[in-house]
Amino acid sequence: MxxxxxxxxxxxxxxxxxxxxxxxxxxxxxxxxxxxxxxxxxxxxxxxxxxxxxxxxxxxxxxxxxxxxxxxxxxxxxxxxxxPALSLLERGYLILAGERGESVLRANHEVQRAHGVEVALLAPDELRARFPWLSVEGVALASLGLSGEGWFxxxxxxxxxxxxxxxxxxxxxxxxxxxxxxxxxxxxxxxxxxxxxxxxxxxxxxxxxxxxxxxxxxxxxxxVEARRRCVYMFETPEPPAEAPLLVDPSGFWCRPEGRGFICGRPPSPEEDLPDLPLIAEDRFFEEEIWPHLAHRVPAFERLRLHSSWAGYYAWNRxxxxxxxxxxxxxxxxxxxxxxxxxxxxxxxxxxxxxxxxxxxxxxxxxxxxxxxxxxxxxxxxxxxxxxx
Ligand SMILES: Cc1cc2nc3c(=O)[nH]c(=O)nc-3n(C[C@H](O)[C@H](O)[C@H](O)COP(=O)(O)OP(=O)(O)OC[C@H]3O[C@@H](n4cnc5c(N)ncnc54)[C@H](O)[C@@H]3O)c2cc1C
CATH class of the missing domain: 3.50.50.60 (FAD/NAD(P)-binding domain)
Structure with missing residues (x-):
């Protein structure tokens, strides 16, 4: 054969x-x-x-x-x-939801718990106690993975x-x-x-x-088509310790990487066209990501953009x-x-x-x-x- x-x-x-x-x-x-x-x-x-x-x-x-x-x-x-040197780090995803996303987060939680996932729902005051560096403004509910999540x-x-x-x-x-x-x-x-x-x-x-x-x-x-996604790497003088992978209601995600962090967010549907050149524009970071990052994590106000790259998602329409x-x-x-x-x-x-x-x-x-x-x-x- x-x-x-x-x-x-x-x-x-x-x-x-x-x-x-x-x-x-x-x-x-x-x-x-x-x-x-x-x-x-x-x-x-x-x-x-x-x-x-x-x-x-x-x-x-x-x-x-x-x-x-x-x-x-x-x-x-x-x-x-x-x-292979995978450097697997076990650290949870912390998914934040505003009022609009709360019911989806709860429904997902039910499915996840029914399938053995160790995951906890956190109300804003629990979130503040656990992650004091995080602003909980506009957050109705959060979901934190307790095991089996991370990056490599x-x-x-x-x-x-x-x-x-x-x-x-x-x-x-x-x-x-x-x-x-x-x-x-x-x-x-x-x-x-x-x-x-x-x-x-x-x-x-x-x-x-x-x-x-x-x-x-x-x-x-x-x-299936090639949809560009940009990743930005930054450093900040006082990084939050032991940060999870954060997913914000505004659409950005962010996680530690080495001594800094990487982050990204999907473009708006109008801008999400197939086969765009693999260039990560600083403008997108400055206008569409940074304001939300700094709002959610005040320590990120003083971040310094270090580098960036772009890759394609194989997007199933x-x-x-x-x-x-x-x-x-x-x-x-x-x-x-x-x-x-x-x-x-x-x-x-x-x-x-x-x-x-x-x-x-x-x-x-x-x-x-x-x-x-x-x-x-x-x-x-x-x-x-x-x-x-
Ligand atoms: C910015 C970004 C962030 C991501 N983050 C995550 C994440 O956090 N977690 C996660 O699980 N996934 C993530 N993904 C998705 C994940 O990386 C992909 O789903 C995965 O790598 C897909 O692997 P693949 O082998 O299908 O595709 P690819 O790695 O693209 O491999 C396809 C290969 O096919 C070859 N090829 C194509 N056409 C031809 C041809 N005609 N002849 C010969 N060879 C050909 C290409 O050269 C390529 O090497 C991310 C992707 C991107 C771009």
Whole structure:
């Protein structure tokens, strides 16, 4: 059997590793990755944080598995005794809601508690007592993750999967897929920019923000597009100690990183256009983020912007959730796409799930079927309420 994975980011590489360590696999595994420096790949530009505070049980289960995986990564992904230096830090997300967001926060809390998440709702006075550096003005309620949340080095995770997959026999080709060949309900081959044709038995679209373009090469429509998200890094003379990852009702998120902090916020819907150049504009930070940061954390009034970068979310226009598994119209073309900003934490679980689906025809561990790409065709969205 020959499996061809298009895209060797964290998803494609996680899948390659899970496939090759499964005894049911025999044959050849090719990962076509056009840029081994990953300059524009989401996995290299991610804020790499992991949370359990989702609104949908399957996303909660995926992250719970992910966190357990990250904790054990040394034993799992070490090659020649060298494990990826993930620097996993366990620190909760603190999600603040104003009056308008309070009912959603409470509804999410119910789902999370029912699925074993350790999470606490805090009223403004409890919040003030616990985080004295925070202004609670305009906050009706907060939700704090008590375990299984935090952040890590996403680049190290990507490289860890990639190195471990290569050690097991994955062949990474530095090539660009430029066309697909399909006969009826089967994908037959991909064409590379070099002119080479690679035939295969199974194909996987793991092309991140460009997954929609790969789908189109097989005459399929996938509502996934590249939406720019900017990250700003700053330092401040008196940083709040032991800060969690903060999500503000105004839309910004912020968390410690090294000696400073990183932060970002989604642009307005009118400005959120596909394929914008990967440039983080200082103006956006100064006008749209800083005033809110300084309002929420007065110590941030004296911050100094240090650096910035921009990366693409693989935005799923349909329902902002992963699109997984074989396409109903092309049975041997699997998708790992549309992660809409929460993919890096999902890579361990989704890599395993898609490997099971390919090799065993069904999910053996976590049931990821609510995320089947088939829901697109059925017109049945599964909307995630907690998109950051
Ligand atoms: C600013 C930012 C912050 C984020 N924060 C978080 C977070 O805190 N937590 C979280 O869980 N997630 C976060 N994410 C999302 C997360 O990083 C992604 O969901 C995840 O990295 C997706 O991995 P991927 O492998 O699907 O995509 P990618 O890493 O983009 O990999 C896709 C690969 O496909 C290759 N490719 C594309 N087209 C072709 C082609 N035609 N031929 C050959 N190769 C091709 C590309 O070169 C690329 O390397 C964030 C993303 C961004 C941009």
């Amino acid at each position: 020959r499996i061809v994975i298009i895209g060797g980011g964290v998803m494609g590489s996680a899948l390659a590793w899970w496939l090759l360590r499964d005894l049911a696999f025999s044959g050849e595994l090719v990962v076509v990755e056009r840029d081994p420096s990953y300059r524009q790949a989401s996995s290299a530009l991610s804020a790499s944080s992991i949370r359990q505070q989702f609104s949908i049980p399957v996303n909660i289960a995926i992250s719970r598995f992910g966190f357990a995986f990250l904790r054990r990564v040394d034993g799992l992904l070490a090659v020649d005794g060298e494990a 080095d996403g680049w190290a995770l990507l490289q860890g999967f990639r190195r471990a997959a290569i050690a097991l026999g994955a062949r990474y080709l530095t090539e660009e897929v430029v066309a697909g060949e399909r006969r009826g309900s089967r994908a037959m081959a991909v064409r590379l920019a070099s002119g080479e044709r690679i035939a295969g038995d199974i194909f996987v679209d793991a092309a991140g923000p460009w997954a929609g373009r790969i789908a189109a090469m097989f005459d399929l429509e996938l509502p 349909f329902d902002q959730n992963a699109l997984l598994g074989p396409h109903p119209e092309v049975e041997n073309l699997h998708f790992m796409a549309g992660f809409s900003g929460h993919g890096i934490q999902q890579a361990p679980a989704i890599g395993r799930g898609i490997a099971e689906r390919i090799l065993h025809g069904r999910y053996l561990g976590l049931d990821l079927s609510p995320l089947d790409v088939e829901r697109l065709v059925a017109g049945r969205p599964l909307r995630e309420q907690a998109v950051i």
